Amino acid sequence: MEELTYRDAVARGIAQEMARDERVVFLGEDVALAGGVFKATGGLLERFGPKRVRDTPIAEQAILGAAMGAAMTGLRPIAEIMFSDFLAVCWDIVANEMAKMRYMSNGQVTMPVVIRTANGAGARFGAQHSQSVENWAMMIPGLKVVAPATPADVIGLLAAAVRDPDPVLFFEHKSLYGTKGHVPVGELVDELGKAKVLRQGNDVTLVALAAMVPRALAAAERLASEHGVSATVVDVRSLVPLDTATLLREIAHTGRLVTIEENPRLCGWGAEIVSIAAHEIFYSLDGPALRITTPHLPLPSADNLEDAVLPTVNRIVKEIVETFD
Amino acid sequence: MSQTGASQAAQDCEPDRATRLQLYRKMLDVRLVEKRAYDLFMQNLIKGTSHLALGQEAIAAAFGVAMRKDDYSFCTYRGHAHTLVRGASMVGVLGELMGRECGLMAGKGGSMHLTSAEHGALGSYAIVGAHLPIAAGAAWSAQYRGTQQVAVCFFGDGTTNIGAFHEALNFAAVWKLPVVFVCENNLYMEYTPIGTVTAVQHPAADRAAAYALESIIVDGNDVDAVYAVAMRALARARAGEGPSLIEAKTYRHSGHSRADPGKYRPTPEIEAWMKRDPLPMYRQRLVSLSIPEAELAAIENDVRAQVDAATEAARNSRPPPVELAFTQLWADGGFAWRN
Numbered sequence: 001m002e003e004l005t006y007r008d009a010v011a012r013g014i015a016q017e018m019a020r021d022e023r024v025v026f027l028g029e030d031v032a033l034a035g036g037v038f039k040a041t042g043g044l045l046e047r048f049g050p051k052r053v054r055d056t057p058i059a060e061q062a063i064l065g066a067a068m069g070a071a072m073t074g075l076r077p078i079a080e081i082m083f084s085d086f087l088a089v090c091w092d093i094v095a096n097e098m099a100k101m102r103y104m105s106n107g108q109v110t111m112p113v114v115i116r117t118a119n120g121a122g123a124r125f126g127a128q129h130s131q132s133v134e135n136w137a138m139m140i141p142g143l144k145v146v147a148p149a150t151p152a153d154v155i156g157l158l159a160a161a162v163r164d165p166d167p168v169l170f171f172e173h174k175s176l177y178g179t180k181g182h183v184p185v186g187e188l189v190d191e192l193g194k195a196k197v198l199r200q201g202n203d204v205t206l207v208a209l210a211a212m213v214p215r216a217l218a219a220a221e222r223l224a225s226e227h228g229v230s231a232t233v234v235d236v237r238s239l240v241p242l243d244t245a246t247l248l249r250e251i252a253h254t255g256r257l258v259t260i261e262e263n264p265r266l267c268g269w270g271a272e273i274v275s276i277a278a279h280e281i282f283y284s285l286d287g288p289a290l291r292i293t294t295p296h297l298p299l300p301s302a303d304n305l306e307d308a309v310l311p312t313v314n315r316i317v318k319e320i321v322e323t324f325d
Numbered sequence: 326m327s328q329t330g331a332s333q334a335a336q337d338c339e340p341d342r343a344t345r346l347q348l349y350r351k352m353l354d355v356r357l358v359e360k361r362a363y364d365l366f367m368q369n370l371i372k373g374t375s376h377l378a379l380g381q382e383a384i385a386a387a388f389g390v391a392m393r394k395d396d397y398s399f400c401t402y403r404g405h406a407h408t409l410v411r412g413a414s415m416v417g418v419l420g421e422l423m424g425r426e427c428g429l430m431a432g433k434g435g436s437m438h439l440t441s442a443e444h445g446a447l448g449s450y451a452i453v454g455a456h457l458p459i460a461a462g463a464a465w466s467a468q469y470r471g472t473q474q475v476a477v478c479f480f481g482d483g484t485t486n487i488g489a490f491h492e493a494l495n496f497a498a499v500w501k502l503p504v505v506f507v508c509e510n511n512l513y514m515e516y517t518p519i520g521t522v523t524a525v526q527h528p529a530a531d532r533a534a535a536y537a538l539e540s541i542i543v544d545g546n547d548v549d550a551v552y553a554v555a556m557r558a559l560a561r562a563r564a565g566e567g568p569s570l571i572e573a574k575t576y577r578h579s580g581h582s583r584a585d586p587g588k589y590r591p592t593p594e595i596e597a598w599m600k601r602d603p604l605p606m607y608r609q610r611l612v613s614l615s616i617p618e619a620e621l622a623a624i625e626n627d628v629r630a631q632v633d634a635a636t637e638a639a640r641n642s643r644p645p646p647v648e649l650a651f652t653q654l655w656a657d658g659g660f661a662w663r664n
Binding site: 025051054056057059061062064065066067068069070071072073074075077092093096097101102103104105106107108109110112141142165166193240241242243244245276 | 443457461465492500
């Protein structure tokens with residue numbers, strides 16, 4: 001075991017896969033010489049050279065188009081979209097092209113491409129550099145969607161994404177880049193579509209993703225110590241494929257479901273999980289499901305305004321305690 | 326290269342007799358399949374929409390002959406021609422249009438998405454401009470793997486005004502990618518004259534300078550001229566000298582799509598271009614080059630028979646099994662999003 005930041009885990013994950021497979025190439029804005037605007041890809045250019053680690057113009061359609069064309073013809077590209085908000089300017093390539101090519105061609109074309117992007121709020125960047133857009137991706141048939149919460153998951157899930165034969169959107173959370181975690185030494189390969197139970201309780205099941213995972217864990221601590229409520233915490237990790245088996249088992253065990261989502265309210269990923277639970281384990285539920293989300297708003301910039309709209313530990317605890325009143 | 330330059334290149338790369346017959350045959354393949362597609366529409370055997378390349382056959386045919394078998398091609402929703410010239414079967418194309426099991430994609434793609442990966446035809450793209458960066462990516466892959474393959478990307482004049490065109494051109498030029506961008510300028514972006522919505526006279530060629538590329542204009546109805554320009558651009562790409570942008574002037578004989586009779590086009594314009602129909606023009610040239618009439622007639626009969634046979638085979642093919650709708654979203658063959 002060694003301690004690693006989430007940021008350094010990104011570079012280690014990419015390096016692990018590039019060292020293993022010559023077909024893995026990496027491109028994006030400022031990723032090579034500058035080592036990424038979040039300093040998450042430093043050292044890769046030096047280690048793998050300019051043929052495999054490439055800076056691009058600010059041209060997101062070109063970046064993802066190039067990644068797609070390369071993936072269709074034998075490479076396994078990792079493309080970076082600097083901020084997930086920028087996916088909106090190249091969404092045609094993601095939603096219409098990458099996601100549909102295999103299906104439309106009846107399996108003639110394979111699309112092993114990974115799109116890494118910095119998602120989420122917490123850095124006071126305002127409405128166009130802070131969004132949580134994992135639900136955009138989740139709605140498109142043909143895309144796999146992953147969002148790691150820990151350094152070990154960054155490496156393991158990135159490796160799984162690179163090795164996967166289908167397009168994967170890999171949402172890194174920008175407020176987690178500085179966080180640390182223990183990572184096993186040596187090659188790390190995880191599996192897409194597996195949720196992780198981080199804490200086992202009896203009263204309520206908190207289902208969280210990415211930056212909401214540490215908040216869910218902190219909330220669970222306080223629920224136990226201050227309110228005598230024993231909470232299970234599940235890190236969803238992968239929205240597509242979705243590990244409904246683990247989720248439904250853990251929800252049924254406590255009989256209470258709370259989703260903790262950073263995305264704005266409407267059509268957030270939690271709504272899908274609530275709907276599945278309502279349909280498939282209705283008689284195991286002891287009360288109404290609760291979705292704790294960012295309200296249906298763009299994100300404001302000032303510290304206190306951003307904090308007022310994101311699900312904080314205080315708000316999570318308060319809303320859950322209210323359901324037990 | 327100017328238009329004069331293109332004529333010069335045409336002399337440099339003058340096709341031999343066998344190549345000329347191949348060019349004629351490929352144009353005829355496209356012409357007769359497109360005409361058949363039109364007829365099948367009228368009989369309601371083809372549903373949805375369709376964008377025919379009648380009148381524009383010379384461009385696809387010239388590239389089809391000039392390209393290496395393992396090169397990649399990318400085209401638009403007006404892509405029956407570009408798919409056929411790579412070697413995809415007529416029954417596969419007509420079957421796909423008719424929504425039959427024998428179709429290239431067994432009915433899952435339709436007219437606007439013809440793909441034949443085994444022939445390097447890596448897709449017909451129905452979102453204008455999308456495939457230019459994708460073609461650049463295939464060229465990047467060829468460059469990376471050192472295979473000397475080239476990606477050829479066909480698109481219409483309307484595409485030159487969309488962002489992806491400019492992103493792809495710059496990207497390909499900066500990375501010196503082996504890609505040939507071919508603008509088929511048929512004078513209309515869908516229903517609107519291209520000149521009324523474009524700041525420059527030659528929508529592709531006048532933009533070339535912005536990406537440090539030569540300005541290349543060619544008569545897109547002269548298959549020999551297109552062939553010569555194609556050979557040059559392909560050789561340049563294979564030699565590692567980077568991309569080319571070619572503007573081929575041509576004309577659509579019909580409207581934009583099935584729904585459009587093309588009434589907005591002035592009659593004298595149509596008449597002038599019909600006189601420059603690439604097929605009769607080329608046939609005349611072949612006769613003047615002392616290729617016997619009987620040899621041409623034999624090709625024509627052969628293609629006609631092939632189209633008839635392909636039509637019959639496609640008609641007799643079953644609709645795809647319903648279960649097919651639920652396959653091939655993922656590489657494991659299925660569409661599961663949960664366990």
